[in-house]
Amino acid sequence: MSSQTVAIAGIGATRPTRRSPKSLRALVVEAIEAALADAGLEPSDIDGVVSDGLVMPTTVPRDWVAAQFGFQRRYDGGMSFGGAASATAPLHAQLAISHGLAHTLVYYFGVDWGTRASGPYGFHDLYAGKMTFEKPHGFTGQPQYFALWARRYMHEFGLTEADLGQIAVTQRQSALLHPDSQATRPMSLGDYFASRVVSDPLRVADCCLITDGACAIVMTSLERARDMAQPPIRVLGTGFGSEPISGDDVFTQAGGMMRIPGARIATERALQQAGVTLSDVDFAELYDCFTISCLLQIEDVGFCKRGEGAAFIRETGIGIDGRLPINTHGGLLSHSYLLGVEHVVEAVRQLRGNLGARQVANAEIGLVGGLSNPDYGVMILGRDHR
Amino acid sequence: MSTTVASEANPEFDGFFTHAAAGHVAFPHCRACGRFHWYPMPRCPHCRSIDLAWRRVSGPATVLSFTRVLHPFDPSRAGALPYVVGLVTFADAPGVRLVTNIVGAGLDALRIGDTVTPVFRAETDGHTAVDFKRA
Numbered sequence: 350m351s352s353q354t355v356a357i358a359g360i361g362a363t364r365p366t367r368r369s370p371k372s373l374r375a376l377v378v379e380a381i382e383a384a385l386a387d388a389g390l391e392p393s394d395i396d397g398v399v400s401d402g403l404v405m406p407t408t409v410p411r412d413w414v415a416a417q418f419g420f421q422r423r424y425d426g427g428m429s430f431g432g433a434a435s436a437t438a439p440l441h442a443q444l445a446i447s448h449g450l451a452h453t454l455v456y457y458f459g460v461d462w463g464t465r466a467s468g469p470y471g472f473h474d475l476y477a478g479k480m481t482f483e484k485p486h487g488f489t490g491q492p493q494y495f496a497l498w499a500r501r502y503m504h505e506f507g508l509t510e511a512d513l514g515q516i517a518v519t520q521r522q523s524a525l526l527h528p529d530s531q532a533t534r535p536m537s538l539g540d541y542f543a544s545r546v547v548s549d550p551l552r553v554a555d556c557c558l559i560t561d562g563a564c565a566i567v568m569t570s571l572e573r574a575r576d577m578a579q580p581p582i583r584v585l586g587t588g589f590g591s592e593p594i595s596g597d598d599v600f601t602q603a604g605g606m607m608r609i610p611g612a613r614i615a616t617e618r619a620l621q622q623a624g625v626t627l628s629d630v631d632f633a634e635l636y637d638c639f640t641i642s643c644l645l646q647i648e649d650v651g652f653c654k655r656g657e658g659a660a661f662i663r664e665t666g667i668g669i670d671g672r673l674p675i676n677t678h679g680g681l682l683s684h685s686y687l688l689g690v691e692h693v694v695e696a697v698r699q700l701r702g703n704l705g706a707r708q709v710a711n712a713e714i715g716l717v718g719g720l721s722n723p724d725y726g727v728m729i730l731g732r733d734h735r
Numbered sequence: 736m737s738t739t740v741a742s743e744a745n746p747e748f749d750g751f752f753t754h755a756a757a758g759h760v761a762f763p764h765c766r767a768c769g770r771f772h773w774y775p776m777p778r779c780p781h782c783r784s785i786d787l788a789w790r791r792v793s794g795p796a797t798v799l800s801f802t803r804v805l806h807p808f809d810p811s812r813a814g815a816l817p818y819v820v821g822l823v824t825f826a827d828a829p830g831v832r833l834v835t836n837i838v839g840a841g842l843d844a845l846r847i848g849d850t851v852t853p854v855f856r857a858e859t860d861g862h863t864a865v866d867f868k869r870a
């Protein structure tokens with residue numbers, strides 16, 4: 350591992366809630382305060398600020414964050430958006446640190462889609478093709494997009510609703526082991542089937558939560574991190590992948606509908622940098638905006654072959670005690686929906702250890718996958734053994 | 736019913752509605768490489784030619800996937816639930832997938848692979864929307 354190895358030295362998260370009385374700016378500030386305190390740092394220790402490249406610049410811009418904290422930025426960056434951005438945050442740290450631009454960076458992301466009138470659906474109004482050719486047909490929400498994928502996948506591969514239900518039920522069990530999860534009631538497979546159908550074959554229980562909240566992480570060199578307050582979590586590898594298709598087209602026109610080609614590209618890059626294989630990964634936090642998208646990423650990241658996701662889940666087990674625990678905090682389905690930045694926080698917590706009943710046994714290496722169709726980001730984290 | 740967005744900023748979108756108003760379904764076709772693309776772009780995304788023209792299809796389409804919508808994602812549709820959104824393909828426009836509503840009789844028996852035919856619907860804003868019904 351080179352001297353430029355990046356580590357995550359601090360994490361901060363607001364308590365996720367459907368509707369927060371605080372503004373998104375206040376939530377972001379709270380998350381960054383928590384991450385600095387976690388790392389044992391002052392704002393004067395930060396010289397780089399990173400966010401996603403689309404949502405934060407229009408809601409909580411980096412210059413505003415710098416002004417609030419007095420961060421003297423020597424590096425400033427944002428790429429992709431949402432989940433792919435959070436999972437590729439260490440790319441910025443690797444770049445900035447290896448070029449001597451900055452030594453300690455903070456990444457933040459949050460949404461107020463529980464409070465904001467347009468909620469998660471307003472985002473897609475950015476796309477002219479969708480507005481012109483889809484909205485007039487009442488095709489306006491992510492559950493509908495993924496419902497088309499789910500029905501087609503069922504047709505091609507024999508997936509059942511119970512297979513999707515098993516993902517929701519398992520993640521709910523994990524969510525109940527986290528003190529801050531938004532979902533607080535157990536869910537049986539019967540409860541899953543009783544859940545209201547919103548866009549068939551998908552039910553409410555197939556869909557992520559809606560959340561107001563924010564998270565932040567502090568990244569620095571492994572050497573510096575070793576002198577900070579927490580045991581460093583090493584960034585073993587990071588990768589980004591995509592395909593040349595726009596947000597207009599990605600849910601309906603992509604040649605391999607039901608596939609996320611960027612996931613494989615990002616994973617291969619991250620594994621190569623880390624010098625590990627997927628069989629070395631002890632747990633994964635995958636972008637489960639819907640049960641079906643979680644299943645597709647199990648396949649597209651490469652844990653199993655296309656069409657075999659449901660069998661993999663049954664045979665391997667994705668609960669805390671399974672052979673590949675997935676979304677150990679309950680994920681976007683049952684913990685919170687901050688577009689996957691909370692997945693990064695959870696992976697760090699698992700690797701720090703001592704999570705009690707939620708702790709994955711012998712967690713040494715974790716993978717975080719972030720989806721922002723068509724973009725995909727992968728971060729592979731590991732414990733530090735000096 | 737939500738309103739179709741006027742396409743002043745995207746003149747390459749207009750042909751679809753011009754053809755729909757005349758009772759036809761048409762898609763952008765590249766005269767340089769012979770391929771269709773969708774959604775419309777200023778240049779062919781396959782070969783970047785600007786030699787594009789709208790080409791009509793014969794009409795019938797095949798259901799690639801569909802969903803029955805029971806939640807008012809679009810508040811203006813709250814009184815019209817459930818409705819069916821279909822994604823359909825055309826034998827004579829390879830590579831194009833059209834988002835549409837599948838309307839009319841027999842929706843409970845709708846299956847992937849079914850043949851559907853176009854129905855033209857005048858929107859309140861003057862645009863013509865293209866829905867489909869089971870053949």
Ligand SMILES: [Zn+2]
Nearest residue numbers: 765768779782
């Ligand atoms: Zn062409």
